[in-house]
Amino acid sequence: MALVVQKYGGSSVATAERIKRVAERIVATRKAGNEVVVVVSAMGDTTDELLDLAHQVSPLPPGRELDMLLTSGERISMALLAMAIHNLGYEARSYTGSQAGVLTTSTHGRARIIDVTPGRLRVALDEGAIAIVAGFQGVSQDTKDITTLGRGGSDTTAVALAAALHADVCEIYTDVDGVFTADPRIVPNARHIKEITYEEMLELAACGAKVLMLRCVEYARRFGIPIHVRSSYSNNPGTMVTGSMEDLPVEQAMITGVAHDRSEAKITIVGVPDEPGVAARVFETVASAESNIDMIVQNVSTEATGRTDISFTLPKTDGPTAMAALGKVQEKIGFKGLLYDDHIGKVSLIGAGMRSHPGVAATFFACLADAGVNIEMISTSEIRVSVVCRDTDLDVAVRAVHDAFELGGDEEAVVYAGTGR
Amino acid sequence: MALVVQKYGGSSVATAERIKRVAERIVATRKAGNEVVVVVSAMGDTTDELLDLAHQVSPLPPGRELDMLLTSGERISMALLAMAIHNLGYEARSYTGSQAGVLTTSTHGRARIIDVTPGRLRVALDEGAIAIVAGFQGVSQDTKDITTLGRGGSDTTAVALAAALHADVCEIYTDVDGVFTADPRIVPNARHIKEITYEEMLELAACGAKVLMLRCVEYARRFGIPIHVRSSYSNNPGTMVTGSMEDLPVEQAMITGVAHDRSEAKITIVGVPDEPGVAARVFETVASAESNIDMIVQNVSTEATGRTDISFTLPKTDGPTAMAALGKVQEKIGFKGLLYDDHIGKVSLIGAGMRSHPGVAATFFACLADAGVNIEMISTSEIRVSVVCRDTDLDVAVRAVHDAFELGGDEEAVVYAGTGR
Structure with a gap:
């Protein structure tokens, strides 16, 4: 029982x-x-x-x-x-x-x-x-x-x-049959994933895959609870989230899937004094407004001005609060201005096998360039590469990456079986 | 405070x-x-x-x-x-x-x-x-x-x-301004009652006045909590329910008001053997069906048959359950049949002053007779007289009683001030 x-x-x-x-x-x-x-x-x-x-x-x-x-x-x-x-x-x-x-x-x-x-x-x-x-x-x-x-x-x-x-x-x-290699509404030949590790699922969830929330996967990994994602409208087998990357077979596929996220905005702090401690003060301000920061980019400062720009992304819902908090400290920190951009999108490639394949990022950037997608910010982890682009380019970007890594297939295929790279 | x-x-x-x-x-x-x-x-x-x-x-x-x-x-x-x-x-x-x-x-x-x-x-x-x-x-x-x-x-x-x-x-x-000498929808010149004892309010509530529920008044009396009934739509003074009959002034009005109830039904058990213990068995059956009995009347048995009829009233909502329970024991108890009548009404006259005025019941029955209302059942308490009549006679009965005891008045009058009987 x-x-x-x-x-x-x-x-x-x-x-x-x-x-x-x-x-x-x-x-x-x-x-x-x-x-x-x-x-x-x-x-x-x-x-x-x-x-x-x-x-x-x-x-x-x-x-x-x-x-x-x-x-x-x-x-x-x-x-x-x-x-x-x-x-x-x-x-x-x-x-x-x-x-x-x-x-x-x-x-x-x-x-x-x-x-x-x-x-x-x-x-x-x-x-x-x-x-x-x-x-x-x-x-x-x-x-x-x-x-x-x-x-x-x-x-x-x-x-x-x-x-x-x-x-x-x-x-x-x-209301879906489990986890797919991409959102089937954007990529019609996205493949169903039968089994996925906690780590991969965590990255997918963090990068905008809506099927499971990040904290739920974190909790499951901590206590080793297998999660079975299933549709309440069908008897299809769904997706098992279980095990860790260490248990994966050697022939493990390199790439799990492509995630995308339209829910973030970008704040750029213009003309920040390029001095030690300034970035810390900026992000302390944002943190005290209870905003969750995702990606951060700091430009190289020009020696002439001694100033630089800092951009970061955060959930759109946290945007107004963070802007208000930063506005209050503008004089004290001494930056020149604030820009708010809520027309960005993020596309991420996730795969446990990526760790031992340094060419993945290169292929990823190349396929986006071929698709005419301009990259605005980049962030990576051991098993993920993410970029920020215009939100209008997002669907094109997701399809280009999904194709470049040959993640698609006919309906009976599952992701671990096919991608032989 | x-x-x-x-x-x-x-x-x-x-x-x-x-x-x-x-x-x-x-x-x-x-x-x-x-x-x-x-x-x-x-x-x-x-x-x-x-x-x-x-x-x-x-x-x-x-x-x-x-x-x-x-x-x-x-x-x-x-x-x-x-x-x-x-x-x-x-x-x-x-x-x-x-x-x-x-x-x-x-x-x-x-x-x-x-x-x-x-x-x-x-x-x-x-x-x-x-x-x-x-x-x-x-x-x-x-x-x-x-x-x-x-x-x-x-x-x-x-x-x-x-x-x-x-x-x-x-x-x-x-949604009303408090307690009145009768339901103003039936008796347009019903008077607002400024103050009333727990005992009178209990009788009014038990007899169908909907402004307060019986159990709430019982609870208030037990703990001596004054209840102030008010309208949430006006700033009118409402009715205070407080004190006991013992505290009433000597010049206390005899009659408080007239209550009516359309929510009861009457069950008649026909041909009950007139033997000790039979009535007990009947009412044990009804009680075990969790029905609340109100009035009970047992006819005088005719010596020829050795049988009698028992009628009682109960909430209409309890009617079907009680009928089913009695039906099951018909053979065991040995009565001849069951009648169900849900077209009855009950009119009640309540007043703490009634205790020392034995003529009240007589006036009550006489005015109903004058109004052509046929009385089917009677029950009394120290401060109440109630009768059951046809539901179609109920409004006439309420108005007749309210008039006979001169409870009406113009709008500024309150019940304790006027009725000088």
């Missing part, structure tokens, strides 16, 4: 009909002899509707109350899902994040999980019930207030429960 | 606009130097919409999950209300029933409050915040599962919190 944690996103439970369908899938897993814990998001657009209500009563709602409000979304979906399972003759009990023992920090809206004490879930499983848990939420260990985990919170809840309950697998149900 | 508990019903918080208006009223109470605890119901039709969703996924949803589902309604309204108060510059913190320390029995859908441990509310008040509490809900002391209190649950929550916090008054905001 295995212990399976399943997570269903908001679109999988958007209507009463879909909830009943999800209930059937859960019962099938239970019937197959497994213990089942289910993490569920709020139905469809519920969260957006609640946010809309909040902004009708207050332009800047306090975080504590916003979390109290938003957590009602999962409360609704989890109770309905438990009812639908009962109706199929199986016992199901729903639990809030707090009841399920999801203890978090007290940062409302983006709390982090500190510990999971799933005593009540364990009792429910021991008594033969299916446990349904509200995703995205927990309770602050210090203040006992209700918290939410922010974007990707339900995936993280699922992985955290899987770790705490020593589950055999964490199945993340979504 | 007084401690005020306020309760706002679903229609008072039905939209974002109304929530903002309620927030202003709460802030005004706080500004006047009071500590404020607010109990709030779910917005408008939320509970019905959630029930509808539940029935879309399951024809017979389990009580535990139904309670989990329905309690999301208050979670939404209380968080929004707290946000609206923040927006006016005052601190407000919302608490679920569980967080507010409302401990209940584990009977889902109709739990009873066992104890209230309002430690977190007391801390919030001490820190200068306004505490917003979800009405209608609590947490089972035994199972730690979320429970709901059933009809009138939010009023009861408010009174229970007022008792636990030693509040000076519990204000119940509703």
